[in-house]
Amino acid sequence: MTQQKIKELKQSLNSEFQLIHELCLYVLSAASQRTELIRATLATLHAFLSWIPLGYIFESPLLETLLNFFLVAACRNLTLQCLTEVAALQFGDFYNAQYVKMYNIFMVQLQTILPPGTNIPDAYAHGSSEEQAFIQNLALFFTSFFKSHIRILEATPENRSSLLLGLEYLIGISYVDDTEVFKVCLDYWNSLVLDLFEAHNNLDNHAATMALQIPLLSGMVDGLGSQFLQRRQLYAVPMSKLRMLMVCRMAKPEEVLIVEDENGNIVRETMKDNDVLVQYKIMRETLIYLSHLDHEDTEQQMLKKLSKQLNGEDWSWNNLNTLCWAIGSISGSMVEEQENRFLVMVIRDLLNLCEITKGKDNKAVIASNIMYVVGQYPKFLRAHWKFLKTVVNKLFEFMHETHPGVQDMACDTFLKIVQKCKRKFVIVQVGENEPFVSELLTGLPATVADLEPHQIHTFYESVGQMIQAESDPQKRDEYLQRLMELPNQKWAEIIGQARQSVDFLKDQDVIRTVLNILQTNTSVACSLGTYFLSQISLIFLDMLNVYRMYSELISNSIAEGGPFASKTSYVKLLRSVKKETLKLIETFLDKAEDQPQIGKQFVPPMMDHVMGDYARNLPDARESEVLSLFATIINKYKGAMTEDVPRVFEAIFECTLEMITKNFEDYPEHRLKFFSLLRAIATHCFPALVSLSSQQLKLVMDSIIWAFRHTERNIAETGLNLLLEMLKNFQASEFCNQFHRTYFLTIEQEIFAVLTDTFHKPGFKLHVLVLQQLFCLVDSGSLTEPLWDASTVPYPYPNNSMFVREFTIKLLGTSFPNMTTMEVTQFVNGLFESRNDLSTFKNNIRDFLVQSKEFSAQDNKDLYAEEAAAQRERERQRMLTIPGLIAPNELQDEMVDS
Structure with missing residues (x-):
């Protein structure tokens, strides 16, 4: 214009x-x-x-x-x-x-x-x-x-x-x-407090820099400081009132599982409210900035409100909840000495409140708040053993409280605390005769007596974390043996009965018990990794025999009852045992250190029991976990598995492809896991792929193309990542010419097809990387033979680069008749010129997509997903510089014992 x-x-x-x-x-x-x-x-x-x-x-x-x-x-x-x-x-x-x-x-x-x-x-x-x-x-x-x-x-x-x-x-x-009114106000309070905090922070940083570099300009800094102090003084009273507002209206954090229903009853939360979680995040951030602006006022307001809960002046479920959620939300924002002093008073008062308050619902509310607060301050607990021990014993009390949600929250909090304080439980503390873990294991049967199976699994995972922190192998094995005594005793009873009569294993109650034992083992394996070796060795072969027997029962049921049989509760229960067996083995091998003897001990017996079983089974009876297990094994043992890949292909490749390529809907779990397995093979056992027949390799390439055409994002991305691995490996191999002569043009054509399809926008980054790999390849000199077919091309091209340019111009010109030949030619030439500069190469493609009108009227945020991720990472780095803004539980802090 x-x-x-x-x-x-x-x-x-x-x-x-x-x-x-x-x-x-x-x-x-x-x-x-x-x-x-x-x-x-x-x-x-x-x-x-x-x-x-x-x-x-x-x-x-x-x-x-x-x-x-x-x-x-x-x-x-x-x-x-x-x-x-x-x-x-x-x-x-x-x-x-x-x-x-x-x-x-x-x-x-x-x-x-x-x-x-x-x-x-x-x-x-x-x-x-x-x-x-x-x-x-x-x-x-x-x-x-x-x-x-x-x-x-x-x-x-x-x-x-x-x-x-x-x-x-x-x-x-x-x-x-009113939620909408509060959202409007909260949005403004957050921006005002951030503005005041940044002014305060920038002044501190500026003063430090100036003092180091130009001491003579300290007067200028003093002037800025005076302005800031005046502004801070101006807002002191409103900010103090704002702190109380945040405390009184604090939204519920995700970790709290106990809520008040519409009838005023305390119940377990059944569904997360995402709006409330977003509101909590904003309020937490606002309160942390407010805390940094005046730690003393923040502490005094919270303690004053807590004292009113104790004396009954301000007691109510809501008042205690919002106060404790606010106390938990500022974790990490105070200096350590102040935070320790503050927490000592808070935890003592809450424990006292729990003792003096009557009524089951009241105690449930107080319990949930104690658990939330202590879970937010792991650093404090690590530094104060007596408090830590008191809190853990209190959690054990709550594990006997059958009020909805209390036991779940007690087990979750116990796990969270142990993950951050594990070393404290395996050393003998001052004034004690044995490590806490030993004392715990002695009373373990009584502690877990009232817990549901899923809660027991969490508890066992927590104790496994403690045992993992023990450095003495002899003590570690002793603790593991004591921990697994109950499930091992039950397992031995079941296997003993089964040896007398195999029909004993068909009873549904027995199947549930077997499942529960396996889940308990998986929880401990998740915590112990390599150190779980002695336990899994004890049950491994019996476990595989149970696996094979249940597999035969499933196949017979489906063969007799048809597809409907796979949906019966009995078959589902049997399959749960098979899935958990595979999950246990995969968890152990994944978490264990890369020790060749472990692979040699566990992989060969599984070849027939697991892989052979998969091949023999009907499609509806095949467990997708077999695919993820062998993907984990190959990722773990890498090239050592190359010799076994032909057996893996023989057992799972064609039969799985038949299941997943009929349509885009059936067997969704098998799809993603199949391509994850293929990627593991392409990455670590590439020689095994090269040794495939041309027909088998064509099946592999067809399946990869099928994968990245898929509208399911995870499958498409796995297919694209697999394709990138294949391209890189073939470029570096002696089969580079042979492979690209067969597949180069097909790959380019298929990638442009999905790139220009608006249903595949999330794959943009990977589409760009594949095209860049192809265009760099034709100019790299790696291809020494022509990509064109001399029998169909009327004249030879001077080189592959010229041929690919002309092919791409014709391909896009045909696909986008609304664009002129000059526009398409300019775009293709731009791709070749920018092939070595990923940022420019990507921008050329992005501009072309919008210019082609395919994407012009669309929401194109997926085309900028990489930039958005980089912005999120920059924001995280900024947050890391402000104490408390990222909660201590979200930080991978070192387990330092003081």
Whole structure:
């Protein structure tokens, strides 16, 4: 568009805005007009205000007229919406004085409508829909005005009092029991607190830098410090009130499993509320910034509120919950000495509260809060053994509490604490005769007596973590033997009975017991890795025999009853045992250190029991976990598995392909795991792929193409990653010419097909990498033979690069008839020129997709997924510099014993 046309368009728009502005002003200034007409005019004005130049608003009676209508009850909400639009506008400093005047007049009028000191939450709760809408609109006005113009109100003493009054109103509004109103307020509080914190942080950093580099400029730093301190002092009271607001309204964290239902009963949470989790994240971040701005005030407010829970003055489930969630949320934000002092008081008070409070529901609420708080402060627990031991013993008490959710939360918290404090449990502490783990194992049967199977598995995983921290092999084996005594005793009974009569294993209660024993073993294997060797060796061969027997039962049931038989509860139970057997073996081999003797001990027996069983079974009886198990084995033992790959192919390749290539829906679990196995083979056992027959290799390549055509993101990405591995390995092999002569053009054609299909946008990054690999290859000199077929190409090309250019131009020209030959040629030439610069290469492709009109009207965020991931990583790095912003439980901190 030419400059002249832009100028004409602006003039045209200005004249239209002026006409609307004058018309609205005329109607509003005509006092005799009816209320309905005024309301309609205000609604029209509201729709256009963000387009009308500020000059029309401030240099005419319009703003004054709006402020007058603010006092008229019938027009108040529409007027407030118009004023909010004006408040949100920002065009430099030219109209600062007018904004200050507007705000001060507004505040004077507001005080006549809603006097200071009014209980706004109460007024909202008992107000009409119009009055509630007014509070909502008031929140929008204040947050819009402060976001754009708070600095000009800070500038002079006469405006600061009205600014503080406005913040006071906004804090009152923030207590209103309405989620949408609170979201509006919270969004603003978060931005204000971040602004104050960054000013504080930047000043500290700036002062440190200046002191090191230019000591003579310390006066300048002092001046900046003085400004900051004045600003911090100005906001001290509002920020203190804001801390209490965050404490009183803290959202529920994900770890808390106990909630109050609509009937006022304490129950176990059945479904996570994602809105609440997002709100918690924002509130937690806001409270951490507030804590950094004034640690003392944060601590005092929380302890004062906790003391009111103890003396009963402020006791309620909600008050205790929000307080404890707030206490847990600021973990890591204080200096260690202050945090330790604070936590000692908090935990003691909560334990006392649990002792003195009567009632099952009350105790459940207090228990959940104790567990949440202690789980958030692992560093404190590591440094205070007596507190740690008291807390763990309290968790053991809660494991006998059958109130919904308490046992689950006790087991989850125990695991979380052990993961961070494991060394503390295996050393003899001062004043004690044995390590805590030994004491625990002695009382283990009583501790787990009231737990459900899934809770026992979590408990065993926790104790496994403790044992893993023991450095003495003899003690470690002794602890493991004691831990597994109960399940091993039951396992020996079952196997003994089965040897007398194999039918004993067919009983459903026995099958459930077998499943439970295997799940317990898996939990411990997950924690112990290599150190689980003695235990798995004990049960391994019997486990494989049970696997084979249950597999035969499943196959017979499906053969007799047809596909429906696979959905019966009995067959599902049998399959659960098979799946858990595979999961146990995979977990152990994956977690164990790379020791060749382990592979030699466990892999050969599985070849027939597991791989042979897979090949012999009916499709509906094949376990997808077999595929993931062998993928794990190949990833673990790498080239050592090359000789076994032909047997793996023979057993699983063609029969799995038949299952998954009939359509895109059947056997979803087999699909992803099959391609993960293929990728493991391509990465670590490439010679085995090269030794395949041409027909078998074609099956592999066809399956890879089928995979990346898949609309299921995980399958498509696994297929693309597998293709990249194949391309890199074949380029470096003696079969480079042979492979690419057969598959180069097919791969390029198929990749462009999915690249330009909007259903495959998430694969953009990998599509680009494959194309870059292909275009670099033809210019690398690795291909010494022509890619074209001399029998079908009328004339030879000087080199492969020229041939691929022309092929690509024809391919895209045919696919996108809306683009000219010149545009397509320019794009292809650009790809070749930028092939060694991934960023430019990617941008060329991205621009082409939009230019081709396939993606022009779409949401194209997936095309920028890599950049978005990099931005998220930069944000994480920033958060790591602010203590507490990433919770200690999310950090991989070192297990330092003090």
